[in-house]
Amino acid sequence: MSEPxxxxxxxxxxxxxxxxxxxxxxFLPIVIIAVGNDAWFYVILGASILIGLIxxxxxxxxxxxxxxxxxxxxxxxxxxxxxxxxxxxxHRIQSIDLSQNIxxxxxxxxxxxxxxxxxDHRIDAALSAVTMADGKMLHDQLKxxxxxxxxxxxxGPAQELNKEVPEKDYPQKKVTPKxxxxxxxxxxxxxxxxxxxxxxxxELETFIPxxxxxxxxxxxxxxxxxxxxxxxxxxxxxxxxLGVLQTLIQYWNxxxxxxxxxxxxxxxxLEKKQSTIPLKRIQAVGIKETIIRQPLGLxxxxxxxxxxxxxxxxxxxxxxxxxMRKKHIPSFLKELLxxxxxxxxxxxxxxxxxxxxxMVRTVLIPLIVTIVIAIQFFEFAWIPLIVTxxxxxxxxxxxxxxxxxxxxxxxxxQTRTISKDTALVPHKRxxxxxxKQHILHRKQGLATLDTAILNKFVGRHxxxxxxxVEDVDHIAEWYSYREKPL
Amino acid sequence: MREQPxxxxxxxAIKAWKLTAQLIAIIPLLLTIxxxxxxxxxxxxxxxxxxxxxxxxxxxxxxxxxxxxKLRWRRWRYQIYEQEIYIQHGILIVTRTVVPMIRVxxxxxxxxxxxxxxxxxxxxxxxxxxxxxxxxxxEAEAADLRDQISELARVEQDDV
Numbered sequence: 001m002s003e004p005x006x007x008x009x010x011x012x013x014x015x016x017x018x019x020x021x022x023x024x025x026x027f028l029p030i031v032i033i034a035v036g037n038d039a040w041f042y043v044i045l046g047a048s049i050l051i052g053l054i055x056x057x058x059x060x061x062x063x064x065x066x067x068x069x070x071x072x073x074x075x076x077x078x079x080x081x082x083x084x085x086x087x088x089x090x091h092r093i094q095s096i097d098l099s100q101n102i103x104x105x106x107x108x109x110x111x112x113x114x115x116x117x118x119x120d121h122r123i124d125a126a127l128s129a130v131t132m133a134d135g136k137m138l139h140d141q142l143k144x145x146x147x148x149x150x151x152x153x154x155x156g157p158a159q160e161l162n163k164e165v166p167e168k169d170y171p172q173k174k175v176t177p178k179x180x181x182x183x184x185x186x187x188x189x190x191x192x193x194x195x196x197x198x199x200x201x202x203e204l205e206t207f208i209p210x211x212x213x214x215x216x217x218x219x220x221x222x223x224x225x226x227x228x229x230x231x232x233x234x235x236x237x238x239x240x241x242l243g244v245l246q247t248l249i250q251y252w253n254x255x256x257x258x259x260x261x262x263x264x265x266x267x268x269x270l271e272k273k274q275s276t277i278p279l280k281r282i283q284a285v286g287i288k289e290t291i292i293r294q295p296l297g298l299x300x301x302x303x304x305x306x307x308x309x310x311x312x313x314x315x316x317x318x319x320x321x322x323x324m325r326k327k328h329i330p331s332f333l334k335e336l337l338x339x340x341x342x343x344x345x346x347x348x349x350x351x352x353x354x355x356x357x358x359m360v361r362t363v364l365i366p367l368i369v370t371i372v373i374a375i376q377f378f379e380f381a382w383i384p385l386i387v388t389x390x391x392x393x394x395x396x397x398x399x400x401x402x403x404x405x406x407x408x409x410x411x412x413x414q415t416r417t418i419s420k421d422t423a424l425v426p427h428k429r430x431x432x433x434x435x436k437q438h439i440l441h442r443k444q445g446l447a448t449l450d451t452a453i454l455n456k457f458v459g460r461h462x463x464x465x466x467x468x469v470e471d472v473d474h475i476a477e478w479y480s481y482r483e484k485p486l
Numbered sequence: 487m488r489e490q491p492x493x494x495x496x497x498x499a500i501k502a503w504k505l506t507a508q509l510i511a512i513i514p515l516l517l518t519i520x521x522x523x524x525x526x527x528x529x530x531x532x533x534x535x536x537x538x539x540x541x542x543x544x545x546x547x548x549x550x551x552x553x554x555x556k557l558r559w560r561r562w563r564y565q566i567y568e569q570e571i572y573i574q575h576g577i578l579i580v581t582r583t584v585v586p587m588i589r590v591x592x593x594x595x596x597x598x599x600x601x602x603x604x605x606x607x608x609x610x611x612x613x614x615x616x617x618x619x620x621x622x623x624x625e626a627e628a629a630d631l632r633d634q635i636s637e638l639a640r641v642e643q644d645d646v
Contacts, residue, residue, distance in 0.1 A: 306614070431585075431589050431613040431614055432583060432584065432585045432613055432616045432618065433584045434582065434583045434584075435487050435581070436579050436580070436582075438578055438579045438580070439578065454614040458615070459614070459615025459616060460615070472487065473487045473488055476487040476584060479584060480569075480586075481570050481587075481588075482567055482568075482569055482570060
């Protein structure tokens with residue numbers, strides 16, 4: 001139990017791979033210069049010395065890294081020459097997540113990430129490779145806090161009590177492969193893949209011999225337009241399939257379970273990921289409908305969490321369901337997150353007099369560009385004109401989308417940047433509230449609402465522009481903690 | 487949010503802001519002088535640039551030194567309640583802010599050399615996600631408020 005343990009030797013592999021990957025970038029310029037000067041021998045010599053050193057250090061650091069489970073804390077010691085000791089108390093641990101990539105799976109291992117509250121990641125710990133059994137053991141030992149169990153000395157260790165976690169039937173939702181395929185096809189991530197593709201190609205271009213390159217371009221330009229279009233379509237379809245594949249790999253078997261005080265998510269095909277979201281840290285629930293998904297009546301559900309996870313996904317927020325029919329969201333929330341509810345009926349929309357503001361905001365810049373281009377090159381004026389028209393439609397839809405709704409202790413705010421985004425925020429998560437008016441607003445009886453919550457970064461502001469003054473005052477009254485109205 | 491808050495900030499705030507604006511106004515003034523000097527010694531610059539800069543400087547001085555501080559002071563109001571802080575500021579865009587006491591994470595007072603000259607201090611109120619200021623309060627008042635707010639904010643908080 002309290003014997004210091006080393007990580008599984010496979011942990012060395014991760015260290016070695018990481019170190020080599022980092023040093024490749026550092027030494028690449030030197031290598032290129034050396035190869036340019038035909039100094040092959042020195043390059044190979046240097047590389048082998050470097051790899052030898054990396055392997056030596058990895059072995060040593062693996063040898064000196066131990067972890068040890070104690071009564072109600074975990075103690076980690078690391079460092080080859082400079083010893084670092086870290087102790088994390090059980091009561092400070094927010095979540096313990098086990099994740100596995102391909103190498104882990106081959107050896108039957110898992111990575112254990114221990115996360116504490118607060119934004120100081122140096123207090124967190126990650127054991128890069130332990131056996132699955134050990135990982136599970138750590139998880140169970142550290143996870144379940146002593147639930148008000150005052151243990152007598154003569155009653156044996158406290159762990160015995162906590163082993164008996166009552167087998168309740170917790171609500172659970174799984175994503176179907178079909179839904180994932182739909183999610184992948186509507187994700188629009190092929191744009192990102194296209195970008196990566198282009199980047200990779202521009203890197204590779206330097207390695208392609210000029211003669212071959214010239215021949216290829218000549219061949220391409222000699223083809224008929226129809227062939228080129230067909231070719232482009234095929235490439236797009238391939239990229240789209242890649243996007244679907246990516247979604248499938250990422251969210252395969254996505255399962256979300258609601259325990260008493262936390263949401264628990266497992267997902268991934270090649271790399272199994274677990275994440276635990278303590279309910280206490282959820283600041284808001286959001287529903288996102290991208291342009292492609294909105295007409296199909298589909299949406300993804302996410303949560304905003306205070307302070308991030310350990311360098312995991314750099315996404316803005318954490319998905320709690322990759323894709324579902326919008327009409328199923330209310331029942332989904334009722335089952336898994338009854339603290340939040342989504343009933344958008346009776347949402348308060350913007351007054352008609354707010355429309356000009358939205359139009360001017362979106363149309364102004366494209367309009368100016370159109371005018372300038374029309375003066376300079378009249379025959380090309382149709383291009384920015386189309387952009388201006390699109391901006392018109394965009395502004396109008398922004399205006400149509402925006403709205404709010406107060407339901408007892410919850411504020412619903414619906415806005416649109418490009419995607420439609422609905423946020424459900426409990427009263428106690430709103431950090432402050434502002435009402436902004438300029439002179440025109442005051443004349444027209446409009447006001448802008450600005451309220452903020454905490455999220456992974458510096459906070460997220462919900463800004464609802466040009467509501468009626470009465471509406472903003474109504475929200476302020478609901479928000480205010482004072483007895484008499486503001 | 488229908489009524490504006492009723493406490494005003496210190497009258498010396500106008501003086502402090504004026505002094506700040508005067509210090510900033512030195513930059514266009516120097517540029518103007520430089521333009522005239524260059525035009526006098528070298529032929530390739532006409533006096534027009536200097537004249538344009540001079541007009542700009544005069545305008546800038548009138549607006550930032552004579553007009554803005556007064557307006558700004560008139561608009562600035564605050565009120566501290568048992569449960570929340572209510573602030574109003576902004577010349578063109580009037581902003582009214584409500585910060586509940588139980589959301590306040592910490593309170594600081596700040597004082598630069600200019601504010602020190604007039605015995606003033608700025609109060610900064612931070613929540614988990616936002617920061618708000620009440621500028622230019624009398625030192626003693628700022629300290630009192632700081633203590634009062636941190637006292638009130640000491641109410642049992644939720645984990646944010």
